[in-house]
Amino acid sequence: MKLKLYFLGLVLLFFFNCSKTPATYEQTVENRIRVTKNNGIPADSTFKIELKEVGFIDIGNEENPDNLISFPKSFDFDEAGNLYILDYEKCKIHKFNNKFERVSIFGGKGQGPGEFVQASSVIVKGDTLIVPDSRSWKINKLDLDGKFISDKKYTDYQKTPFDIIKYGTGYVSKFFGMSSVETGQRFSLEFVSYFDSNLNYVKDVYNFKELYIENQVEDPSADGSVHTANDKNLYLSINSKTDYKIDVYDLNGVKKRIIRKNFARIKNSEKAIKEQEEYSAKYGLKFRTEFLNSIYRLHTDKYGRLWVSSSNKEEEKGSYYDIFLDDIYLKRIYLDIDKEYGPIYIGEKIICMNWKNNSLKIYEY
Numbered sequence: 252m253k254l255k256l257y258f259l260g261l262v263l264l265f266f267f268n269c270s271k272t273p274a275t276y277e278q279t280v281e282n283r284i285r286v287t288k289n290n291g292i293p294a295d296s297t298f299k300i301e302l303k304e305v306g307f308i309d310i311g312n313e314e315n316p317d318n319l320i321s322f323p324k325s326f327d328f329d330e331a332g333n334l335y336i337l338d339y340e341k342c343k344i345h346k347f348n349n350k351f352e353r354v355s356i357f358g359g360k361g362q363g364p365g366e367f368v369q370a371s372s373v374i375v376k377g378d379t380l381i382v383p384d385s386r387s388w389k390i391n392k393l394d395l396d397g398k399f400i401s402d403k404k405y406t407d408y409q410k411t412p413f414d415i416i417k418y419g420t421g422y423v424s425k426f427f428g429m430s431s432v433e434t435g436q437r438f439s440l441e442f443v444s445y446f447d448s449n450l451n452y453v454k455d456v457y458n459f460k461e462l463y464i465e466n467q468v469e470d471p472s473a474d475g476s477v478h479t480a481n482d483k484n485l486y487l488s489i490n491s492k493t494d495y496k497i498d499v500y501d502l503n504g505v506k507k508r509i510i511r512k513n514f515a516r517i518k519n520s521e522k523a524i525k526e527q528e529e530y531s532a533k534y535g536l537k538f539r540t541e542f543l544n545s546i547y548r549l550h551t552d553k554y555g556r557l558w559v560s561s562s563n564k565e566e567e568k569g570s571y572y573d574i575f576l577d578d579i580y581l582k583r584i585y586l587d588i589d590k591e592y593g594p595i596y597i598g599e600k601i602i603c604m605n606w607k608n609n610s611l612k613i614y615e616y
Contacts, residue, residue, distance in 0.1 A: 273292060274290070275289065275290060275292040275293065275294040275579070275580065276288060276289045276290065276294065276579055276580065277290075278578075281509075284506060284507060284508060284509055285507065285508045285509070285578075286508070286509045286511065287508065287509070287510050287511065287578040287579060288511045288512075289510070289511060289512040289513070289575075289579065289580035290512075290513055291512060291513040291580070292580075293580065293581060293582035293583070294579050294580060294581050294582075295581045295582055296582065298574065298581045298582040298584070299582075299584060300574075300584050300586060300616055301616065302586070302587060302588065302601065302614040302615070302616050303614060303615045303616070304612055304613070304614055305351075305600070305613055305614065305615045306350070306351035306611075306612070306613035307351065307610065307611070307612055307613070308347065308351055308610065308611040308613070309609070309610050310323060310336075310609050310610060310611060311608065311609020311610070317356065318345075318353065318356070320336060320338045320341075320345055320609075321338055321339075321340035321341055322338055322339040322340040322341075323336050323337070323338060323339075323595070323604065323611070324337050324338070324339035324371075324372070325337040325339070325371070325372040325373045325374075325414075326373075326595075326596040326598075326602055327373055327374055327375045327598075328375065328598075328599045328600070329375045329395060330377075331349060332348075332349030333346060333347065333348055333349060333354070333395070334346070334347040334348075334349075334351065334613075335347075335373050335375060335380065336373075337370055337372060337373040337382070339370070339371070341359065341360070342358055342359055342360045342366070342367040342368070342369065342370045343356055343357065343358045343359050344356070344357055344358045344370075344373055344380070344382070344393075344397065346395075346396075346397070351613060355396065355397060357393070357396075357397025358370065358382070358397065362387065364399035364402075365391065365393060365397065365398070365399035367382060367384045367387070367391065368384055368386035368387045369384060369385050369386035369387075370382050370383070370384055370385075370391075371383050371384070371385040371413050371414045371415075372414050372415055372416070374415060374416070374417060374422070375395075376417070378394065378395055379392050379393070379394065379395075379400065380392070380393040380394070380395060380397070381415070381450075383412050383413055383414065383415055383424075385411075385413045385414070387404075388404060388405045388406070388408060388411050389402050389403060389404045389405065390402060390403045390405075390412060390450050403450060407452075408426065409426070409442060409444075410444070410452035411424075411426070411452075412424040412444070412446050412450055412452075413425065413426045414426075415446070416479065416480055417480065417481075417482070418445065418480035418481075418485055418502070419480075419482055419483070419502040420447075420448045420502075421445060421446055421447045421448050421453070421502075422445075422446045422450060423443060423444065423445055423446070423456070423478065423480050423485055424442075424443070424444050424446060425441070425442070425443050425444075425478065426440070426441065426442045426444070427439075427440060427441040427442075427475060428440055429463065436462060436463075437462075437463040438460050438461060438462055438463060439459070439460070439461045439463050439474065440458075440459065440460055441457075441458065441459040441474070441475045441476065442455050442457070442458045442459075443455065443456045443457040443458070443476060443478055443487060444456065445485070445504040453504065454504055456485065456487060456500060456504050457476055457478075457487055457489070459474060459475060459476070461474060466537065467537065468537045468538075468539050469536070469537060469538055469539075470538070470539060470540050470541070471538050471540070472490060472540050472543075472544050472547075473490060473492070473540075473544075474490060475489075475490050476488060476489045476490060477490070477546060477547060477548055477549050478549060479549040479550055479551050479557075480551065481551040481555065483501075483502065483555070484499050484500060484501065484502075484551075485499070485500040485504070486498070486499055486500075486510075486549050486551070486557055487500065488546045488549060490544050490546075490547075491544065491545050491546075492516050492542040492543070492544060492545065493514065493516050493545065494514070494545060495511060495512045495513065495514035495545040495546060495561065496509060496510070496511050496545075497509070497510040497511075497546070497549070497557075497559070499578070508578060510557075510575060510578045512573065512580055514545045514561070516542050516543075516545070517542065517543045517562045517563075517564060518541065518542055518543075519540050519541055519542060519543055523540075524539060524540065524541065527539065527540060543562035544562060545561060545562060546559055546560070546561055546562075547560055547561075547562065548560035550572075550597035550598070551597075551598070552597055552598060552616075553598065553599050554576075555576065556574055556575065556576050556581075557574070557575040557576075558572045558573075558574060558597055559572060559573040559574075559575065560572060561573055569585055569586070569590065570585065570586040570588065570593060570594055571583060571584070571585055571586075572584055572586060586601075588603050588612070588614070589603075589605075589612070591605045591607060591608070592604060592605045592612055593605075593606075600613050600614060600615055600616070601613070601614040601615075601616055602614075
């Protein structure tokens with residue numbers, strides 16, 4: 252009897268080990284930070300994104316030149332589904348209703364109330380539009396019809412919100428540029444900073460400073476970071492050619508988690524390297540990118556998922572994204588959109604841009 256039970260146990264153990272789903276990730280705690288190491292096997296092989304086209308906007312073929320959107324840079328929706336698009340070149344904001352019909356255009360270049368020298372983003376917060384003017388070091392507040400409410404000026408560029416996105420009840424802003432010192436040295440700078448609900452500077456989440464040396468061959472993609480945020484977390488990835496790593500911060504700007512995923516570095520094509528060298532030489536620069544960054548863009552969607560644009564192999568064409576939920580890699584998906592269109596906004600909806608014919612397609616998902 253004991254021998255029969257022993258063999259039955261072996262059979263059950265063998266069956267259990269053979270039928271068990273292989274682990275797709277491992278979670279550990281290091282210095283009080285939870286680290287999720289994804290091995291690249293999808294946790295949900297059936298996961299997919301289904302798109303439904305809900306709108307089309309022709310931004311470049313209007314009879315009235317005032318209606319043309321030269322450089323659509325920032326997008327946001329209000330609670331009624333109205334869409335606001337910032338034209339970075341003209342410093343104008345175009346408002347469309349929830350059927351994507353143009354309702355109004357407001358703003359414009361200038362320093363008067365409701366005008367901008369260089370508007371960098373448009374954010375909807377309740378019944379207010381928040382528009383940073385990076386050249387004037389101020390934040391403008393407008394109502395949803397474009398009427399000026401107030402502005403707020405700043406005196407320290409390192410503590411000024413520039414290109415902002417929503418982060419909980421506050422905001423996160425990124426600044427990058429050059430600075431000089433009395434010795435004549437120049438430094439490349441980048442700051443990712445947390446601002447509270449009143450747009451007061453709280454702290455830097457990430458800062459980078461490097462001496463700029465003229466006539467030195469540089470990889471312009473090697474330094475700096477990419478980030479995104481939602482109502483719970485800030486996700487930040489420092490540029491790397493080998494390390495697929497995303498730091499996750501809570502609403503106090505404190506790092507709490509790390510997301511990792513296996514990544515083998517990908518060589519840039521010789522054609523792309525040559526084109527980059529020739530283009531940069533026109534401006535007296537020496538740029539050369541031999542290997543692609545592991546991560547070059549981050550998005551969060553309305554379902555709390557993280558979308559990661561990771562470098563593709565040369566044979567992969569189109570829009571691929573690694574999708575994560577609760578730091579766990581669900582699957583790498585291909586966004587099935589018209590090949591002439593590329594996603595430029597992923598959030599409440601997905602907005603894709605065709606740069607050849609200057610049109611936008613809006614998708615629900």
